Each structure stands twice: as C-alpha cells, then as structure tokens.
Amino acid sequence: MAPEQIFxxxxxxxxxxxxxxxxxxxxxxxxxxxxKYLIPFGLSLLYAGLALTTFFIADGGxxxxxxxxxxxxxxxxxxxxxVHYLAFDLFIGSWxxxxxxxxxxxxxxxxxxLVATFMFGPIGLALFLSMRLGLIGRGGMHRAEAVT
Numbered sequence: 396m397a398p399e400q401i402f403x404x405x406x407x408x409x410x411x412x413x414x415x416x417x418x419x420x421x422x423x424x425x426x427x428x429x430x431k432y433l434i435p436f437g438l439s440l441l442y443a444g445l446a447l448t449t450f451f452i453a454d455g456g457x458x459x460x461x462x463x464x465x466x467x468x469x470x471x472x473x474x475x476x477x478v479h480y481l482a483f484d485l486f487i488g489s490w491x492x493x494x495x496x497x498x499x500x501x502x503x504x505x506x507x508x509l510v511a512t513f514m515f516g517p518i519g520l521a522l523f524l525s526m527r528l529g530l531i532g533r534g535g536m537h538r539a540e541a542v543t
Contacts, residue, residue: 398470402477405441408434409481413513416485416492417506431489438482445475480516488512491523498530 412430421427448471455466467473488509495505508526512519 398474401441401445402474405438405474405478405481408437409485412485413488413509416488417509421492421496427489427493430485431493435482435486435489438478438485442475442478442482445471445478449475484512484516487516487520491519494527495523498527500526 412434415426416430419426449469450466450472453466453469453472455464455468455472456462457466467476491508491512492505495508504526508519508522510519511522
C-alpha cells in the first residue's frame, strides 16, 4: 500500500476515535474502549511496522536536528512520525477524558481541552494538567486523586 493511502487510513481511524471521544457518551464503556485502546493499539502496530522496516535503511537518525530532518525526507519515516503523533495524542486524549470524567468536569469544559489535544497534543495536555493543579490548589480535589 502506498504511503498516501496509509496516511489517509490512519487519519480516518484517528478521526473516528476523536469523534467517539468527544461526542459519544462515555457510559457506553465498550464504545469508549475504541479510542482509548483499540485505535491507539492499531496505530502503534502500524508505527512499528513502518519504523522498523525503514529506520535501519533510511538516511538520517536522531542525533541532531539535521539528521532528523534527513530521516524525515523518507516518506515512510515521515508517515511513521505522523502515525506516532496520532496514536499518542489519541491515547492521551482518552486519558484526559477519563480523568476529567472522574473529577466531574463538564463535557463542555472537556471539549476545548480535547480539541486542543487533538490539534496541538502537548498544549491540550498542559491545559488539562494546569486545570487539575488548579482544582487541587482550591481544594476541589484531593492530592491522592490528582496522582492517579
């Protein structure tokens, strides 16, 4: 399969996961398992296949910004990097949603944080962690709850 086709399928899978995560009721536990585990696991396997079949034959590496740039000139490695983002961002988004539900945070507040995680990964995580720390500081949550 061509890298462009794999890119399209991976993006579609991730979008389905994000749509389930943001719009479906999480009380439907089997449905929540799709974005939480199933899609990230599938994307992780795809990443492993792409990375392990290409990394050792591609130019470049991880030792400098120039070698990373060279590595990602290879379409398969660039695709592997993209799939890495898709898998990890969705997994973190699922973790955020689950913890926010446990904390009783409204889905209206969760929505923008999840969208930020979808679009800009670490920004959404930073927003959620900041909100969580703020709740601890105001006594809205116990420290033991914040650690898990």
